[in-house]
Amino acid sequence: MMLLTEYRTPHLTVPNRVVMAPMTRLRSHPDGSPTADVADYYAQRATAGLIVSEGIWPHSSGQSEAWVPGLQTDAHVAAWRRVTTAVHDAGGRIFAQLMHGGRKGHPRARIDGTLPAGPSAVSDDDVLHLIDGGKARSLTPRVMTRADIAAAVGHYAAAARNALAAGFDGVEIHGANSYLIHQFLADNTNLRTDEYGVTHIGRMRLALEVTEAVVAVAGSHRTGIRLSPGNPQFGMREDDPAPLYRELVTELDRYGLAYLHLIDNDDYPALADLRPRWRGTLIANVGENRPATTAAAAEAVLRSGRADLVSFGRAYIANPDLVQRITLGRPLSPIREDVLYGCTAEGYTDYPAA
Numbered sequence: 001m002m003l004l005t006e007y008r009t010p011h012l013t014v015p016n017r018v019v020m021a022p023m024t025r026l027r028s029h030p031d032g033s034p035t036a037d038v039a040d041y042y043a044q045r046a047t048a049g050l051i052v053s054e055g056i057w058p059h060s061s062g063q064s065e066a067w068v069p070g071l072q073t074d075a076h077v078a079a080w081r082r083v084t085t086a087v088h089d090a091g092g093r094i095f096a097q098l099m100h101g102g103r104k105g106h107p108r109a110r111i112d113g114t115l116p117a118g119p120s121a122v123s124d125d126d127v128l129h130l131i132d133g134g135k136a137r138s139l140t141p142r143v144m145t146r147a148d149i150a151a152a153v154g155h156y157a158a159a160a161r162n163a164l165a166a167g168f169d170g171v172e173i174h175g176a177n178s179y180l181i182h183q184f185l186a187d188n189t190n191l192r193t194d195e196y197g198v199t200h201i202g203r204m205r206l207a208l209e210v211t212e213a214v215v216a217v218a219g220s221h222r223t224g225i226r227l228s229p230g231n232p233q234f235g236m237r238e239d240d241p242a243p244l245y246r247e248l249v250t251e252l253d254r255y256g257l258a259y260l261h262l263i264d265n266d267d268y269p270a271l272a273d274l275r276p277r278w279r280g281t282l283i284a285n286v287g288e289n290r291p292a293t294t295a296a297a298a299e300a301v302l303r304s305g306r307a308d309l310v311s312f313g314r315a316y317i318a319n320p321d322l323v324q325r326i327t328l329g330r331p332l333s334p335i336r337e338d339v340l341y342g343c344t345a346e347g348y349t350d351y352p353a354a
């Protein structure tokens with residue numbers, strides 16, 4: 001299988017083309033430091049060609065939910081160092097996903113207790129985990145000022161610096177799935193009339209400024225970005241994603257990034273449309289809004305030439321030895337949905353190898 005072959009570029013060498021997709025699992029301490037279980041969890045999955053960590057907030061103003069980890073403080077860096085060491089000791093590679101919630105959040109779901117801010121005063125329909133154990137919908141966000149935007153760009157750069165200090169092999173900028181950068185790109189969440197809205201270049205401006213800032217800190221070879229063109233998750237609306245994403249991918253291509261991580265969509269086949277505009281490494285995710293990615297689906301995408309690597313999300317939750325199972329043709333174990341999120345090892349590090 002092509003999926004099990006090595007992939008090598010001057011910047012990225014991985015022993016197989018199976019990537020563990022970023023997945024929020026809400027297993028951090030109240031201060032946003034990952035727990036010891038997090039190190040075990042990723043080390044168990046270190047035979048992936050590459051692991052992309054769960055989304056991590058760059059700064060407390062970007063925390064979307066309780067128990068999501070951060071990369072802001074020295075304590076965070078020390079705790080993530082234990083995670084990256086465990087992965088490296090097990091022979092793996094791991095990038096940190098920088099995930100700023102933007103409008104998504106609630107004062108009772110975040111350490112600093114503030115009202116979240118996004119591009120415009122439009123709320124998201126996600127139901128969030130609160131610190132007190134309850135759940136609530138996002139509130140209508142505060143509108144980000146230019147100073148807020150400049151601060152957020154600086155927070156991504158600072159978090160990228162912290163990620164490298166913590167031993168991550170690189171960072172992935174989360175520009176997908178309804179988080180801050182996607183909120184600036186989408187039609188219904190960005191109603192701004194300033195230079196961060198209106199036109200394609202206006203909507204793309206934050207994505208490009210964050211990329212520029214992270215590349216300046218981490219280098220292009222240690223910077224990836226994730227995009228989900230047309231993903232309607234949590235009330236996002238993009239009426240005609242193709243023209244904007246073609247421009248965005250063309251602009252991003254100039255940076256020579258480590259990779260573009262692209263989530264395909266039934267309504268807009270992003271992989272087929274955007275692959276010709278991207279000269280670097282492309283990681284496909286074929287599963288969003290579809291059944292969980294299978295080895296057969298991943299292999300078909302690789303063979304079609306639309307991607308170099310494929311990320312697996314849900315399959316990795318219950319199958320720490322996913323690469324070995326694919327190699328041996330073993331069946332995959334099902335996920336226990338009731339313990340998907342939570343602060344314990346149950347449903348997290350207790351899935352056995354085949």
Ligand SMILES: Cc1cc2nc3c(=O)[nH]c(=O)nc-3n(C[C@H](O)[C@H](O)[C@H](O)COP(=O)(O)O)c2cc1C
Nearest residue numbers: 021022023024054055287288291292293312313314
């Ligand atoms: C429990 C869970 C948490 C997720 N958290 C994130 C996240 O933090 N960042 C992100 O970019 N995508 C996140 N995703 C989306 C996955 O990375 C992936 O795109 C999705 O599960 C589809 O791939 P699959 O069919 O292989 O599961 C999450 C998905 C799941 C199931």
